[in-house]
Amino acid sequence: MSNSPVLELQALAGDPSSDIVAVLLKAKMIAVKLNLNDLSEWLEYEIEGYPTGNDIPKYRVGRGIVKAFNPYHGWFPVDFSNVSPDFIESASEFRITESISSMKKGESKDGMLRITMPPKMVNLLFGSHDIHPEVCWFFSANKLNHIVTTVRNKILTWSLELEKQGIMGDGLLFTQKEKDAAPMTITNNNTNNFHAPVNNAGAIGAGNSGDINQQNSISVGDIASLERELKSHGLDDNDVAELKQLVEQSPKPASKEEVEKGFGAWIGKMTGKAFTGALKVAGTAAPAVLTNAICCYFGIPV
Template identity: 30%
Template sequence: MTTSSSVIKLQQLALDPNIPINELLSNAYVIALKLDINDFSAWCQKELHGYQEDDQIPAYRIFRGNMYASDSSGYKPVVLSGENAEYYEMKIIRDAITNLQSLKSTNESQILLKLDPEIEKFFIEKFTQDDRQRFSRLGLTNNPYYDLVAPTYMPVLAISKAQIEHVFVIIRNTILNWSLSLEKQGILGNGLIFTKQEKQMTQHVNYNIGNVGNMANHNDNSTINQTSTNTVQVIKGDFNSLASKLKDYGVEETDIQDLRNVIDVTPTPTSSDELGEGVTNWLGKMSLKALKGSLKVGKDVAMGVLVEAITTYYCG
């Protein structure tokens, strides 16, 4: 065993907690690229540069926390209940690993994150509506200065710093186990040079990198899904056509009926920005199901395609 082996050096880097995670990933990326192990090199690239909207996100990058509403006086906890609470208290971080390193370096035990835009907008409107109703009961909304003095709340999600640190542990362990699997098969490399035989031996390497294999194929699967679901067109005002489209996306019959019941009692909107609380809650429920793999579309595209279908039903 020679110290010039890049695989052995990678193990040493993975075992050294002082080695920056981006340096470790860069070394693993080069080795995977030279060995033509495409799924592993793709994973390293995504961790180094960030995940795109249509990428499948590994479970360790889905964070759970508690929602707070911030105003000039500080942060107030928001108590969530109902079937959508879990969805609202989740946050996917797609950022490059260096950005997570900045979060990890904070001295605080909790980290405050901005919500996804559609969830943030929903709660800002809800906070404003709740305040207006409360002040209305006191007869204060008729005051000409109400809009100037009314509190403005911004929702944020507080997650534990330990969840961020967990990401770094998983990445180090994944790279370490992968390099050990390479060594077990006799794939060591002379510096960064690998023989033809070593490259051929990679097909016998067993390793577990979670969702990496699925991520490498996600774009192809997404294209197939889009092709198959485009066969059904939503017609303005025709709920049956909307139902057919939703079935194509994997939405269950009971959920489609729930949406029909909501639509029956919801004023007709003129754009996707005015779908109403009932429809927005239903969309949150569907996004949670997509996150758990219950739909034929992933969580990252579920909200977009469902909103498009419902908006087409309303507005054409």
Template identity: 30%
Template structure:
């Protein structure tokens, strides 16, 4: 049976995601798409700490706390507004980064998949950070973080939807993909479709693709960096083939000044850095050609400054 059709059938029938992801990884390998393979591997095995996490795996956390006050007064399970959590502890505390494998998330959800259920996480470190900052004259004795099981179910649903959309788009744009089955040995017959498969993967998984032309070939990059996110800026440049040390150096320069305009997103220091380093694209030090490197630097800077 066709691997692609088998995957689609399993999705429609509501079968577990684990085996479906294994089949999709095999299909990705036969198509020669490292980008698709990497996404499937992370969903199957979990996301390492040094890998950017997709937005759909960042779920909100609600906090409740116990407070005691003067004359024996107190409050049990008092909700703490996200604004106060961000103000005194940092924005990262308002979200849980779910790096577990899909199998791990299945385990957390449980067999019943009751969206009304909740999971508690240890938030004891917040006690000191919130002490005296929530209710005046009340001491914070305990803090509990709460995650809705419904949010975990939504991760499962998103992954299912993305796999289905991937197979539908592959069927439309790479018709030969339908012919791939378990008995077909890997060949180079699909190498010509590699760029198209990569583009589809970026569009479905990231929902944000910019196509940059370099000597007639399409080099596809996903720009996920948001305004002011230095780490994402560095990751974007590194994935495009720019040396990490250079990407980090430019990020420091970019953060130290403001852009001249949307049409010219580089300040004086950034312009000087580019003039000094762009030759690395020509001599092979960077794995990106001159035109691609220039466009990637501009696009990433625009997004860092919130101009796009």
């Protein structure tokens, strides 16, 4: 299988000296061909940058030293002595939305980098005056290295999960069987440290490992208990409604294998969200957590 794009991706991602952009582009090619839309979106954001500072993976969030610029004395720390701890915590939090390629330029002689604070935040600090000093978050340049390493590790973990599931590809092609299996596979690999992305092949950025034995609160045939369990893992109303519709329209499964087959596409989709850090369960754990929850609802042993 020397012509496998998945093995090629493993070699790239596993080599610390390889270009992270090359790793992302190879991963994007595989994700698109396997119709993994959530994962493709995350990879695109890492390549091009994130459109806002709100919905980004936790590994791109940090805390810095807030400093304002004085034209006569240079940069000085902002005095937070008269504000609440909660405000200090909020004001010191920054988000890095730039493309991962731009992080190659994040060099600093003193080992520190800075991000300019947006005007709305500056107004909260200094009031709505006409003139404000420039205010920035100062943070260690190692944060950028952490982001690159996290993304690389998530992609490597995902590619290993693909191989484990027998999804290898041949040149630039994947079989229909591999495409059908891919969603649940990727649904295995996320803290948001794209979710990351691949601390879970399916949850890029999700922060915890997920407890696959959490479904004790689900009563057989009680859809409300299943909904509560799923929402506790961060699924939103639309996700739950989609599953509820599947439950109503699909034949009742009699085994765990039938659950995986009948609900695999939905599980894969949710795992993709976990991969991006949108859920409260890691991508690596999401497939088992979700499958077990559905099994418990149908009274199937797990």
